[in-house]
Amino acid sequence: PQPLERHGPARVIAMANQKGGVGKTTTTINLGAALAEYGRKVLLVDFDPQGALSVGFGTNPHTLDLTVYNLLMQEDVDIDDVMVKTNVAGLRLLPANIDLSAAEIQLVNEVAREQTLARVLRPVIPDFDYVLIDCQPSLGLLTINALTAAHSVLVPLECEFFSLRGVALLLDTVDKVRERLNYDLELDGILATMYDSRTTHSRQVLQRVAEAFGDKVFSTVITRTVRFPETTVAGEPITTWAPASSGARAYRQLARELIAATDK
Ligand code: ADP
Ligand code: MG
Incomplete structure (x- = not known):
């Protein structure tokens, strides 16, 4: 990809399932790191109270004074004071911890509760090329906030038979958010993950996904490998921890596909 002459405004992408x-x-960690390798300025938003994205960069979420929770719930918190640097140049993180689980309930009583994340991200949209939001595994109010703040959705889909069923429900939710809250919300695509080329099962699921979603499926397929769980322990992306691994190469390929598709 060509280097960018200037940065921003960001395309905001919700990673949802x-x-x-x-x-x-x-995918949030490694796509983000690969985009940053290509010179893009990237902000990763941990939007899961489990804080796995934050842990993935070696932060201990329980020791943080300020997280995305404070940003959502307190008017006087500045996003610059919540963002932290990562080991990757050009890649920053808005961390989260278990505090965020309270936001799901507290947001219910807020004015424009679905737009809260969009509102707090707005000041930094001009500074980044991509903002990737790592959603929690539910279709609750936090995920609705992410879909409302996003230009598009990227759906990681495990190559297992039952995983296809859940996607229909997710896409219904995306349609509802588009009709009611975020008229321009797009589907960037479905990303096949945990693919095991040795099993016919995996190959069949991939074929079904291609039949069902056609050109909405990324050409990049993420293979199942123990290197990914290992990087969680290492606290850094696979692109820096094992730069020549097939996993690192796959996420760079995904980054190139996304850059080509989004023209950024
Ligand atoms: P989610 O955020 O959807 O819950 P994660 O990205 O946390 O999923 O992945 C769940 C677990 O599977 C983690 O332990 C992660 O390290 C592991 N994992 C993710 N991608 C792969 C892969 N391609 N191959 C093998 N393990 C993977
Ligand atoms: Mg997760």
């Missing part, structure tokens, strides 16, 4: 363990957080 209400099923857990499908690769949302792994």
Whole structure:
């Protein structure tokens, strides 16, 4: 990809799937790191009270004074004081911890409750090329906030038969958010994850996904490998921890696909 002459405004992408363990957080970390390698300025938003995205960069979320929770719930908190640097140049993180689980309930009583995340991100949109929001595994108010703040959705989909069922429900939710809250919300695509080329099962699921979603499926497929769980322990992206690994190469390929599709 060409280097950018100037940065921003950001394309905001929600990484969503209400099923857990499908690769949302792994994709947020490694797609973000790969985009930053290509010179893009990237902000990653941890929007899951489990804080796995924050842990993935070696932060201990329980020791943080300020997280995305404070940003959402307190008027006087500045986003610059909440963002932290990562080991990757050009890649910053808005961390979260278990405090965020309270926001789901507290937001219910806020004015424009679905627009809260969009509102607090607005000041930094001009500074970044991509903002990736790592959603929690539910279709609750936090995820609705992410879909409302986003230009588009990227759906990591595990290559397992039952995973296809859940996607229909997710896409219904995306349609509702588009009709009611965010008229321009797009589907960037479905990303097949946890692919195991040795099993016919995995190959069949991939074929079904291609039949069902056609050109909405990314050409990049993420293979199942233990290197990903290992990077969580290492506290850094696979692109820096094992730069020549097939996993690192796959996420760079995804980054190139996204850059080509979004023209950024
Ligand atoms: P989610 O955020 O959707 O819950 P994660 O990205 O946290 O999913 O992935 C769930 C678990 O699977 C983590 O332990 C992660 O390290 C592991 N994982 C993610 N992607 C892969 C992959 N391609 N191959 C093997 N393990 C993976
Ligand atoms: Mg996660």
